[in-house]
Amino acid sequence: MWFTKKIVIATDFGEESKVAADAAVELAERLRVPLVLVHGHMAPLGAYTPVPVAPSTDYVQALEDAVRDLLEEEAQRLRARGVEVTTMLRIGFASEAILEAAKEVDAGLIVVGTHGRRGLPRALLGSVAEKVTRSSPVPVLTVHGGLSPSDAALRESPSTDARADTTQK
Numbered sequence: 001m002w003f004t005k006k007i008v009i010a011t012d013f014g015e016e017s018k019v020a021a022d023a024a025v026e027l028a029e030r031l032r033v034p035l036v037l038v039h040g041h042m043a044p045l046g047a048y049t050p051v052p053v054a055p056s057t058d059y060v061q062a063l064e065d066a067v068r069d070l071l072e073e074e075a076q077r078l079r080a081r082g083v084e085v086t087t088m089l090r091i092g093f094a095s096e097a098i099l100e101a102a103k104e105v106d107a108g109l110i111v112v113g114t115h116g117r118r119g120l121p122r123a124l125l126g127s128v129a130e131k132v133t134r135s136s137p138v139p140v141l142t143v144h145g146g147l148s149p150s151d152a153a154l155r156e157s158p159s160t161d162a163r164a165d166t167t168q169k
Contacts, residue, residue, distance in 0.1 A: 003108060003109070007024050007028055008101055010038055011113075012128075013039070020141075020142075021037070035083055035084065037086070038089075041090075041091065042093065075087050114142045
């Protein structure tokens, strides 16, 4: 049963990820399960040079240290709400890192924030949330970071005026 296992939270440290993490905390509190905060990234390989150049070891280590600090900062924010949180940093494509981490910890649920991009921006930037959702063997909760919970509830249920219009037709 998924709701008796750990919940993996994917983070890129953006606002959408924080909203998703807050939703995961609420679930963890109710289900009394621990959280695993996961970040996956790839070190840039000469993105601004005409010839691909591997970054120096010092740069990669500094990047990894900074990401670990961000992970711990976010974990502390979540722990302050009284839930157990561990962190995992994975090097690689974010979607693959999230799925591997979920398998490794035997997660019952993955929670991921989404920007809600559509059309060309989504095609150009890709969607980690979509890749995770399509490939995950466990349930995935996607949380749109642009809406407060009350706004999301209003968007999901039709307004009374809209219901009145459909009943008159």
